[in-house]
Amino acid sequence: MKKKKLIVGITVPQSIGLLKGQLNYFSAHGYDACLLTQHDERSSNYCKEEGCRKLNVIIERNISIKKDWKTLLALIKIFLQEKPDVVNVGTPKMGLLGMIAAWLCRVPNRIYTCRGFRYEHETGKLKKILMACEWISAACANQIICISPSVKALGVKDGLFDEKKCVVINKGSSNGIDPEQFSPSKVSKHDIDTLKDKYGLKGKFVYGFLGRVVDRKGINELFEAFCSIYDEDQNVRLFVVGPWEMEQVKDKNLMTKMQDHPGVVVTGKTFDVALHFSVMDVFVLPAWWEGFGNVVVQAADMGIAVIGSTGTGVCDAVCDGFNGIHVPIKNVAKLTEAMKLIKTDQVLREKLAANGPIWGHNFKPEIIWEGMDKLYKAR
Incomplete structure (x- = not known):
């Protein structure tokens, strides 16, 4: 039987700690698992340790219309070539551009992982921009993983998320916490x-x-x-x-x-x-x-x-x-x-x-x- 192809995307390799053990688990459970992020030594080492493939993209954390447009086109190209069954993206910039690209490419299962809201304690124009980005990411997704019940509640309350799309796994957390490591x-x-x-x-x-x-x-x-x-x-x-x-x-x-x-x-x-x-x-x-x-x-x-x-x-x-x-x-x-x-x-x-x-x-x-x-x- 053909393996399901899974692409998990994050904006920068500094966030790789959020995925420790995850792609190894899915590789071991029959997925063709891929990490999508910027290329550097950390992302390369992670993929070697986890036994997954690496897909490289140039993506900026900060807003830059010209660079973000290039990144969006690069993501579309990757998704058209790879033809993933599942795309799961999180962290603000990858969440936004990754979900738009996955929607445009009609990826069957598009999952946005929401790891909190930067807009909560912002004001004015910046707050409106950040809220709009969250709304777009969520609108392009089939499902939204909220990593805590209160994130789900706020996203629904502020009109950003369709509650029917939202899922909190068990009591929350983006990747779990290993009790053996913290003993x-x-x-x-x-x-x-x-x-x-x-x-x-x-x-x-x-x-x-x-x-x-x-x-x-x-x-x-x-x-x-x-x-x-x-x-x-x-x-x-x-x-x-x-x-x-x-x-x-x-x-x-x-x-x-x-x-x-x-x-x-x-x-x-x-x-x-x-x-x-x-x-x-x-x-x-x-x-x-x-x-x-x-x-x-x-x-x-x-x-x-x-x-x-x-x-x-x-x-x-x-x-x-x-x-x-x-x-x-x-x-x-x-x-x-x-x-x-x-x-x-x-x-x-x-x-x-x-x-x-x-x-x-x-x-x-x-x-x-x-x-x-x-x-x-x-x-």
Whole structure:
């Protein structure tokens, strides 16, 4: 029997982490699986590891009418040559151009994967443009995978998505979170002690943040809340792990303020995520919006109590009262209150931490991939 041809597209190879294990799974399950993205070493290595084919296209993240037109023509050419049965594209630019090209080429099964809405906290002309792009992507699709229930709800509410097209696989997530990768058993006590010694965290109560340091992740609110807690208790620490993207940080002095604060540790990017989770007593993500808060589930898998916002995509990653606490977005007072509560109430903190791995098992990658497989075979 002829294999179904599947093309999965992303805008830039930096997003390849969103697809780890996915195309290997579909290759092993009888698909002729292809990755469609820009050519670089990362995309080449990914395809070798996953056992899938690579289709190259030049595509820009930012809006450029001339370049985007060339990309659209290139995508049409690829789809006409490859004749895929299924096209699944996500990330804003590939989602838009990939869906238009797939619709024009009459690809039988066109799936748009929505990973959140950039327009949520934008205003004016830019917001209207971003919303229009989402509407077009969705209109060209047969099916829309919303990676969290709140993304689906907002897309339908704002008139961008036809609810009949929308699917949330299980409880959400774009690619699942591997509980084996984020397990306390993966980290040695020696390595934990070494990291604590390096950053002066021994004997301290550690609030942790891990991710890109940008305004929309709620980093300003987190720093403000922490400062008020530190004023009352100098035994607390804020452990900030991740790369700074200063073009998305309004306060250009924020990094200096945090580095100069005696209670804040700023590490920069790390490749050993599990180890850095291991020194945290509480994980905090007061983000304004996400597609889905993968990092919150990773922390939960590590057996850490979490605090997450009620923002789109973040609220779905925390089970309020079971493994963590919800706080409203951009509300420093409520965030401070939750951070104090989870520190002082040890019984609550230990309960939330113990429930984390139980919650995390809802998001195993195989659950997400099996759901995708059903969608791919539906047409």
